[in-house]
Amino acid sequence: MAPKRKSLQQLEKKREKRSKIESKELLSLEQVKALGEEIKNASKFNNFVQLLEQLKIIQGILIEKESIEVETLGRLILLVVFERFEALFDEGMMRGSKKQDEKQRLVTNWLADKYETFKSIILKLLSSKLYSETSLQLDSMEIYLSMIKLESQSSEKQFPKKTYQQFLEAVLHNRIGEDSSDGSSNNFIVLEFSEIFKNYWDLQFYFFDVVNDVLCSWKDKLSDKKLQRIFANFVTIIRNGLKFKPEDLEDEPTWVPKDKLPSTLYKHNKFKSQFQKCILTILSYPLSSPQYKSILLILHKRIIPYMSQPQGLMDFLTDAYNLQDDLIIPILSLNSLYELIKNYNLEYPDFYAKLYSLLRPELFYTRYRSRFFRLCDLFLSSTHLSASLVASFIKKLARLALTSSASGVVIIIPFIYNLLKRHPTCMIMLHNTDESQLGDPFENLETNPLNTKAIESSLWELETLMGHYHPNIATLARIFGEPFRKPNYNMEDFLDWSYQSLMETEKSRRYKNQAALEFESFDSVLAENGKEGNILLDGWSL
Structure with missing residues (x-):
């Protein structure tokens, strides 16, 4: 009581x-x-x-x-x-x-x-x-x-940092509204400030100059729920992008009159250093799954270019790439990982093994399917990759095509065709006539693409697709039964297909000849007077 x-x-x-x-x-x-x-x-x-x-x-x-x-x-x-x-x-x-x-x-x-x-x-x-x-x-x-x-x-040549810091604490800690489904905030105060923030260089510079210490102190004393709300507000403020052009930084508009600002405002190296500290601190917060997605969506374009040492993101990105519970988070981390591998010498020995593990049936039902295949096509473009590695990707995709949606198969067929054209050593999979093999030697459950024995297998799945129920897919699959004289497919023509677009294509298709039908009309659906007869629906005999 x-x-x-x-x-x-x-x-x-x-x-x-x-x-x-x-x-x-x-x-x-x-x-x-x-x-x-x-x-x-x-x-x-x-x-x-x-x-x-x-x-x-x-x-x-x-x-x-x-x-x-x-x-x-x-x-x-x-x-x-x-x-x-x-x-x-x-x-x-x-x-x-x-x-x-x-x-x-x-x-x-x-x-x-x-x-x-x-x-x-x-x-x-x-x-x-x-x-x-x-x-x-x-x-x-x-x-x-x-x-x-x-x-x-x-004051003379001084930005009121303390006043600005107090304001930022109130905005970041603001609990008005609820976090949106995409991991950002729908707080109307935060949204309004983000519109002002993106247009003034001094507000951006001093935001990262003063907020890092505050973020560190909050991390040690606030609950996970409050930290996630702070993260949502933070991402909402910075997601519109930053103005940072070293060559004409002094021409950027400022909230405070330019003659009242110190020269340190235009030292972009200092900005990059402070920016990096804030980003690494906020990424160490306990994030929800939508928040992981919200930051990964903007990381490669709106965060990495402004960091002094983007290699500091390696741990965060590799942890995100290794997450098993949510397929979307590893897919979204691919953009940033590729950026670090290409421009900042990131070494990731198990990169292709993890990429291979993302080839799951649910991949073809995610909204980021197109993004994945664009990057996967890029990662498998090198001619220095081993034949057994590429063969594993080809075979795995062919196997997934058997149970995938029609819109997913439309992507798989030209993707496999391009891989075979790019890596001719894998063409043996189309013409494997080794009769000593009993069954398919491909090990579908093997996680290491170098050990799947895909190169010893054959692409019998592609012949199965030639009898697919959708005529477009069946026609597309027949390309593997012809000489490989066609140039590579442009994958952009296939990545955005859906059930709706496939249906629209069929509805608008023009037939050269009218289909032959036999139609007989009847006076009633069932036979009269209890006599046996055929069940009829709309004049069609069943």
């Missing part, structure tokens, strides 16, 4: 808190404007206290219920307070100086304290899960980013 009593106490406290919030009187729009005018014209800085207290009350109300009037009031207070602080920055009252007397320094320190309170209220509003999604949070984000501009203008 103790847990129930505790929950009732918590509910009672929540009701008391709600009643206290609602009992506090909210200002009207006219009162807010009047307080703002008093700050501007009469220097009544104590009005900041009342306006900031109102923001706290508004936040509490919006957590409990939806209210357009309260939201409108909160938006006005945010704007009024920001405009008053902006004016104080322009007047130089937010920065202390040696010329100030003790009284002026006290005022400056007091205003700085209220300014920090204002920032903390905005950050709390950004990270709070309100009763319903509200544009007030987007307005808060815009005002906070404007404050970054404001602070940069009051």
